[in-house]
Amino acid sequence: MKKGKKPKGIPLPSATISLPRPLKADIRPNKLVFPLTSRWGNLTPAVKSGDDISEGQLLAMDSRGVAPPIFSPCSGKVTGITPWTNFSGQDSPSIIIQCSSVPQHSTGAKLGVSWREMDIHTLIKKIHKSGIREADSYRWPLAWRLAQPGLPPVESEHNGPDISRPIDFLIINALDRQPGVFVRQAALGTMETEIADSISLLERVSGARNTVLAVWKDQYIPDSLETELGQRGINVAMCPNIYPIALEPLLIRYITGRDVPQPKGDPREVGVVVVDMVTALRVYRAVRDNQPATNILVQINAPAAGIDYQQWVPEGMLVSELLDQLPSRPKNTSKLLLGGPFLGFAQHTFDVPITGNVDSIIIQSLGEVSTFENRACINCGHCVKVCPMGLLPNDLSRLCEYGKFEAAEKNYLFYCIECGLCAYVCPAKRPMVHFIRFGKQEVERMRETSQ
DSSP, rough: OOOOOOOSOEEEEEGOOOOEEOOOOOOOSSSSEEEOOETTTOOEESOOOOEOTTTTOEEOTTTSOOOEEEEEEOEEEEEEEEEETTTSSSSEEEEEEOOOOOOOOOOOOSSSSEEEGGGHHHHHHHHHHHHHSSOOOOOOOOHHHHOOOOSSSSOSSOOOOOOOSSSEEEEEOSSSSSTTOOOHHHHHHHHHHHHHHHHHHHHHHHHSSSSEEEEETTTOOOOHHHHHHHHHEEEEEEEEEEETSSSSHHHHHHHHHOOOTTTEEEEEGEEEEEEEHHHHHHHHHHHHTSSSSOOEEEEEGGGGGGGGEEEEEEEEEBHHHHHHHHSSSSSSSSEEEEOOOOTTEEEEOOOOOOOOOEEEEEEGGGGGGOOOOOOOOOOOOOHHHHHHTOOHHHHHHHHHTTTHHHHHHHHGGGGGGOOHHHHHTTTOOOOOHHHHHHHHHHHHHHHHHHO
16 A cells, blocks of 8 residues: 655644543433535425424435435424524524424334345445535535445436546545544544444445555554454554644545545545544444434533533534533633634534534633734745645735635635645734635635626
């Protein structure tokens, strides 16, 4: 297995790793909110306002079969379908559910056969119908990335992913995406009884010729799991402790030596699929239990208040309600970040739903908040030195700042993976990632209006 060079970045000493403790076994939401927009298109509601619903019921689906469907984690009543602020801070048409006070458990019927006895086409359809949305910004949903040639998860006439190339490498990513987030490492260290089967399930579905578990150098792996992986022919790749190597194109380059074509960023073109460790566990449980994957694992961190938990929560739960169920709610809060310190989005409200693209909730006090300043670029070059994609973030951010979006696109705007290193090292404290995200949104808007 040919390995590529490690990317530019910042070191992550293993000594800083401390696994958060679980909060409690049962989280009961009062309200759930499900945005109907996704990067693959809008979903169509399968319910209407006033409907009574049961746990596991289908709420919305993509008529083209591309985006994963949405299922309800609880029983209750649909109180409206109306715009609501989503993870990226935009108002999105959303289904609002008032949960029943008494939880129901009318999940899917248990399977009569093991997943090992199912045919591949049945398994890939089940993965698509599990409704899994992931934290990483993958080009295509999970089932489409895993599908073997000639076995799409649904029959669709849309211009979707090319799955004609067999999968050479299936990479199970146990590296957490950014500093201070440990959900994947915690899963690897505490859920080893399910991990080997989770990986074997994905290996069987994808037909991958090589399966690799990516872990940090010197990361703890239970002896029993390491033995089991060896017996199943699953390789373990030790990766350098550096951010942002856990992000898809950089991880693929390091482990396989192959470069994902940009700006489309579709790893299937080079025969590779990446699935994170927590997603692998969610897939396994959904297929094993024959029910949709409606719970997601998140880390809740409020450093000033000494709060550091990990918890499985129902998808669609509001951050405000989750905070109400903490043993002590953080005081004097100044900033809410969803998605982590480097890759996340700052929120202007606590009433934002926790969806599949959230793996980290960070609450900061005023003294912990780093602020940007409206200062001009001083051309120091620090951002160029750390950019793992080999871009010129200083030029890109200035082009986007001054509305020169076409020039920014020609200068490889969409090659940026928004890792945040440029803003992190900027001595002028410029909001460089914000400018670049703004530029991408404007280019996409111009594309839509020109059609």
